[in-house]
Amino acid sequence: MATTQATRYIIVEGRDIGLDPEGFVVDLTAWTPAVAEALAAEEGRELTSEHWEVIEVLRAFYARYESAPAMRPLVKAVSQTLGSDKGRSLHLMRLFPDSPAKVGARLAGLPKPTNCL
Numbered sequence: 001m002a003t004t005q006a007t008r009y010i011i012v013e014g015r016d017i018g019l020d021p022e023g024f025v026v027d028l029t030a031w032t033p034a035v036a037e038a039l040a041a042e043e044g045r046e047l048t049s050e051h052w053e054v055i056e057v058l059r060a061f062y063a064r065y066e067s068a069p070a071m072r073p074l075v076k077a078v079s080q081t082l083g084s085d086k087g088r089s090l091h092l093m094r095l096f097p098d099s100p101a102k103v104g105a106r107l108a109g110l111p112k113p114t115n116c117l
Contacts, residue, residue: 032109
C-alpha cells in the first residue's frame with residue numbers, strides 16, 4: 001500500500017510530486033512519464049525503450065491486480081507480455097539493478113511491492 005505521507009518533493013513540469021521515505025510517489029495519480037524520467041535521473045539512470053516496456057508491464061499488472069508485482073510475478077508477467085528473452089531475472093537485473101520489482105515499481109509510480117525489503 002502506498003504511504004500517504006510525503007517526506008520530500010521533486011518538481012516535475014512545475015508540479016510538486018510528493019515522495020515517501022523510499023522515493024515512491026505518494027499520490028499515484030500524480031505519476032507521468034516525466035515523473036519516471038525525473039526519478040530515474042535522481043538515480044543516475046537513463047530510461048531506454050527496454051525500461052519503458054517493463055514499466056508498461058508493471059503499470060498494466062497494477063491496473064489488473066491493484067498491487068505491484070514482486071519479483072516472481074514480475075518475471076512471469078514480462079515473459080508473457082514481452083517474450084521469454086526479456087522475461088528473465090538476468091535481463092530485469094540489468095535494467096533495474098538491486099531489485100527489479102522495487103526499482104521498477106518506484107519508477108512506474110506504483111506502491112512498493114509487498115514482500116520486497
